[in-house]
Amino acid sequence: QVQLVQSGAEVKKPGASVKVSCKASGYTFTSYYMHWVRQAPGQGLEWMGIINPTGGSISYAQKFQGRVTMTRDTSTSTVYMELSSLRSEDTAVYYCARGIAVANTPLGYWGQGTLVTVSS
């Protein structure tokens, strides 16, 4: 069965960076794009970007351009999302999510979420 297991909660100071991992199992890692979505406390879902694990092609939401980096390690079936220059507004649960089919498709599989808290 498809499983996406994310790294644990993080507490960071403003201006720092955070790197969240998402280890995939139960399917061919290179066949499916991976997305990152975040949700601030009491707020809605916010799409951050998408990475193609095969060629590494990436698309980021404009809001995060210049601050976010998504990478993948095919040897460990893991994708990473690094967000820099953190501010309090970045406090949120960060999810990785996989589409239901190849290419850009709806998100049928989700990680458990990683809470990132930005506080001085």
Added chain:
Amino acid sequence: DIQMTQSPSSLSASVGDRVTITCRASQGISNYLAWYQQKPGKVPKLLIYAASTLQSGVPSRFSGSGSGTDFTLTISSLQPEDVATYYCQKYNSAPNTFGQGTKLEIK
């Protein structure tokens, strides 16, 4: 970028009611529209994709319709377990923007 606007932002309905949530795209997206359900403290769950295709295991009281810019999610007979926030999302091309969400409560 294409914006996704849901209405209403919240609604309250009685068990057994027919409930409709709408989602409007600022430009046409064909049928590349998905609906998700998120219960409090839980991970979002895919309900419907391709505007009207029910994801496996989703109760048949949920249905979706629409194409182009206007879409609807309908719950034919509201059940207590349907209390959740519902989101639409476009996926024709990145960015895969979500709507702002509709919080559904039981009256």
